[in-house]
Amino acid sequence: MSNAGGKPALKVALLGCGVVGSQVVRLLREQADDLAARVGAPLELAGVAVRRLGRKRDTEVDPALLTTDAEALVTRDDVDIVVEVIGGIEPARSLILAAMARGKSVVTANKALLAEDGATIHGAARDNGADLYFEASVAGAIPLLRPLRESLAGDRVRRVLGIVNGTTNYILDRMDSSGASFTEALEEAQALGYAEADPTADVEGFDAAAKAAILAGIAFHSRVTAADVHREGITEITAADVDSARGMGYVIKLLAICARSDDGRSIGVRVHPAMIPRSHPLAGVREAYNAVFVEAESAGRLMFYGAGAGGAPTASAVLxxxxxVARNRLAGTRGPEESTYADLKVHPMGDTVTRYHISVDVADKPGVLARVADIFAKHDVSIQTVLQEGRGDDAQLVLVTHRASDAALSATIEELRDLDIVRAVASVMRVEGDETP
Amino acid sequence: MSNAGGKPALKVALLGCGVVGSQVVRLLREQADDLAARVGAPLELAGVAVRRLGRKRDTEVDPALLTTDAEALVTRDDVDIVVEVIGGIEPARSLILAAMARGKSVVTANKALLAEDGATIHGAARDNGADLYFEASVAGAIPLLRPLRESLAGDRVRRVLGIVNGTTNYILDRMDSSGASFTEALEEAQALGYAEADPTADVEGFDAAAKAAILAGIAFHSRVTAADVHREGITEITAADVDSARGMGYVIKLLAICARSDDGRSIGVRVHPAMIPRSHPLAGVREAYNAVFVEAESAGRLMFYGAGAGGAPTASAVLxxxxxVARNRLAGTRGPEESTYADLKVHPMGDTVTRYHISVDVADKPGVLARVADIFAKHDVSIQTVLQEGRGDDAQLVLVTHRASDAALSATIEELRDLDIVRAVASVMRVEGDETP
Structure with a gap:
């Protein structure tokens, strides 16, 4: 074993040896010399906690390192760094807390835990003076949390707009490029391993919502949990929606959006499908890639792009x-603590202001447009463009609004649905990334 | 003045109050409360060194803070942090060294100095235990050096491919979108303030070469200077080149490319115009924006995009x-030192391996293609595609090669030029970002 500068090795305990964990094991082994040179001391794998000892792994793991007793591993006196890649709330939370209580540094990829109970985890890090790093929890390999926490520490973030779930981006990209239905595209994603057998966490937006909560908390120096995030999935997106968006020069993406309100006193945090112009940098994000767009007062518009998931990319962020944390331990210091001083509240979805694309099937007779327009006006929702297309007895109205609150738009749609001349409100989609006021 | 946690203020000395410096002054004032909360102590501007006291500034500066004695300012006992935004080699270097000798932390945006004499600056930081941060020196507001130095510290970078000069990107983008000549596009860039009256540093690639040296050093943990960088500018790019690239689905960009050699034992560092496929994420980088594409073994392909210059964006990176460095001072620690342990050498341009697009005017008679192809074969340059187009007595041959060394390609071109049937080698352009082997 190499021994940079003669310093004793820092010992790493790994919790979980699945897709990500096995890549962490591989990289710790294959890049041992580089890592030792960069840290200033060797990194040594002290043990790997797994559920079952006999299971086949993606990489070779010394059987002597494997244990099913995670609790004993994280509390071992000789362990310096605990890496948690189990995921989920328990036992991950208890193990992380046990490690911090003994002064271990913690690296985790656990978005669900941080989004649900970040207060407990960050609080324990603070109380114990323990390091907590979690770059891999959002957008896989893309360096995103460190830039937000550190590079933009002297700036004021206005908005974070991101594609943070690769599965849904793959599905929507396939629907856009091939005309496939949601079901067909999902099946294809499952066949390729981009989607799980039970795709709920991805297609219903739960995964993206957890990431949005973490991003919003960091970007706005406030505490945000998954429960604060307005969430809509992509299961109701039809091939017709995608086609209609394409016809207007837009593409549908599942976006995580964290934005300061116009008065700067609250934040909105939401995950939902939205139409964005094809000229927007996020529109070009294909397949299962992730990208996050950040708008800051001084820096302007930034984008971070890369692989949002997968064993090796996520392991890169973990490494x-x-x-x-290894450098910090050697220097006797720690990284930035959780920053929640701004303490901004998350406002209700109804207060969110954006633009909308609405498709309405109406009876094709005189006065219909006037009556529809009246309802929009009554709720103070200003129409930017309207397109009417006859279809025999019926007609289709496609309206795009100026910026309006979600509450006003919802009230408008409700009243439209009750109108005798309206056959159906075929679709309502938010329009983002288009700065026309 | 706010006083977070009751800690005494950290005092900041600013060297230079031009486009970037005046924005730093403004942001330190306007965001004082946020900065104090994020640092854990207030930041106080201790003085601003300028060349002339009376000059009009972009922001209000307390006249009592202005001084023409920069040396006295950086050595003042009460100064904690020195921010250098003068640019150029001297007096910037002497001032930074004087500051470090007294244990000040240094933040600089000075790409020229770091690329020309980084060894001295980094050495002084190490010897004095002083912090040295320089995010603003490359790609303005885009968080790039911190991700490379820290987020990717557990990965192995293969290649960095970037658009790091906004002026030349603006010019090439205008040529591509409007069919303008280089001269017309340059004049437009000058009228808009994107290009200086003397545009040499930008259009001849000096600015990009300094940034490439800094990027290569960090990405490959080695020491690279501006003199190591192969540099070609964009002044010879014609509207016809741009048009021909467009016809083939390519766009011409000025790229900074830092790449590990195939055997991993050396690195190539170069700045030159190149054709990239329009489907490549860098192809969509418009106007004066910057973007840097990073390929790492585990992380895969990452891209960082944003404003590469300008007062406020650069000031965001400085802040x-x-x-x-303020947090580090409070914690009694410092950031990562320069990492040059890998000590890879920069290989000569002739050893660089890439693909080429070559346009040759030839006599239109039988046997021409065979004779041209023979010369390529003789130098082991394999042709991927060839297109011959008759033009009366003459014909144009457009060839795209497989990967070949720059030396082999140069020898091929030289021999082609001597061929009696060759009227002229109209253009030779490298092709990048296209992974076809």
């Missing part, structure tokens, strides 16, 4: 964090 | 660094 970067391991190097950081 | 992020100020917050970092």
């Amino acid at each position: 970067g964090d391991i190097v950081a | 992020g660094d100020i917050v970092a």
